[in-house]
Structures are given as structure tokens and as C-alpha cells.
């Protein structure tokens with residue numbers, strides 16, 4: 721895998737042509753696919769579930785699928801997504817009754833596990849499970865919708881998360897999600913992120929390769 725990972729969020733893709741959209745964005749240089757699962761309960765929107773993940777695998781997608789669960793309760797969905805071919809499964813700690821158990825279920829199913837932090841959710845949920853996470857995902861918008869503006873206080877939170885991860889000694893990716901574009905990606909990387917979700921910034925343009933190349937060019941100036 722690249723040092724920096726670009727993860728297009730298919731929330732902003734054309735759902736009527738989803739397989740083709742995923743093929744095109746991978747062809748354009750994306751590293752993994754970010755898959756937003758919303759339940760109209762934990763967040764006020766409803767999207768896609770395990771059947772769609774399975775369909776993408778059947779379509780021939782071999783890239784990692786990064787499943788961002790915005791659902792409550794969490795645990796039922798974990799088994800379904802493991803079975804559907806997810807590679808990474810992240811969930812919001814306040815949506816799970818038993819965070820440690822949910823993380824273990826994900827890893828036992830052969831997937832990478834992660835916790836997602838809303839803009840106002842403190843990082844202290846990480847303290848006792850640092851050895852059980854492969855990914856820390858900081859939301860830079862409130863979850864539920866694509867196309868929102870990046871919340872600037874996320875930069876300080878990224879620095880805080882980066883320090884915690886580095887001090888832990890574990891191999892943990894630091895992902896950021898919401899309002900990421902070629903305009904702010906370098907600044908976000910400098911604050912410590914290494915994995916970048918971008919929905920509208922990529923799928924909102926006609927030439928996905930041009931956007932992803934522009935993002936990589938910005939990232940090359942960072943490390």
C-alpha cells in the first residue's frame with residue numbers, strides 16, 4: 721500500500737452505475753473504496769448495506785473496501801459485512817454497547833478494525849483499546865451527508881490523534897473523512913492524517929484521474 725491512501729467515498733457516486741463508478745475511480749488511481757453505511761437512526765440518512773458490498777465483490781472489485789458504519793446497534797452489521805467481503809470495518813464508539821467486543825468481532829472475522837470520532841467525540845475512547853484498532857477515523861464533518869465543509873478544528877484533533885498513535889507504537893492508520901479536497905489535503909496530511917476519504921471532491925468532477933493526481937501532487941509536497 722502507498723504511504724498515503726486515497727479512499728473515494730461512493731456516497732457521491734452514481735448509484736445507478738455503481739460497479740462502473742468503482743471500476744473507474746480505481747482505474748483513476750484510488751487505493752481503496754470508502755463505503756458509507758447509514759441507517760436513518762444513528763444518522764439522519766439511509767444508504768447501502770452488505771448486499772451492495774457483496775455485489776461489488778461479485779462485480780470483480782478486489783481493492784480493499786473500507787466500511788464506515790454509521791449504524792446503531794453496531795454488532796449485527798459486523799458479521800454481515802465480514803460475510804459480504806469488507807476489508808476494513810469502522811464504527812462510532814458511542815453507537816456500540818461494548819466497544820472492545822465489537823472490535824474483537826471485526827478482527828476475528830479477518831477484517832481490520834477501527835473507531836470513528838465525530839467532531840465533538842473525545843479521543844479518550846481509544847485509551848484502553850489501542851492494541852485492538854488498525855484505523856482511527858476522524859470525522860471532519862458531522863456524519864450523515866456528503867458535500868459538507870471541512871471543520872477546521874479537526875486539524876488540532878488530528879495532531880492529538882497522531883501523537884497518541886505514535887506514542888502507542890502500534891501500526892494504526894489515521895483517516896480523515898469529510899470536506900477533503902485537493903485544496904486542503906496537504907494541510908490535513910501535515911496535521912498527521914495518512915488516509916483521506918473524499919466523496920464530492922472526486923465524484924463531483926468528470927475526470928477522476930485529474931482530481932486524484934492533483935491530490936497526490938499535493939501530498940508529494942508533504943513527505
Ligand SMILES: O=C(CO)[C@@H](O)[C@H](O)COP(=O)(O)O
Nearest residue numbers: 863864866867898899919920
Ligand atoms: O461518512 C461520510 C459522511 O457521513 C463521508 O464519507 C462522506 O461521504 C464524505 O463526503 P465528502 O465530504 O467528501 O463529500
Ligand SMILES: [Fe+2]
Nearest residue numbers: 729756788897
Ligand atoms: Fe464516511
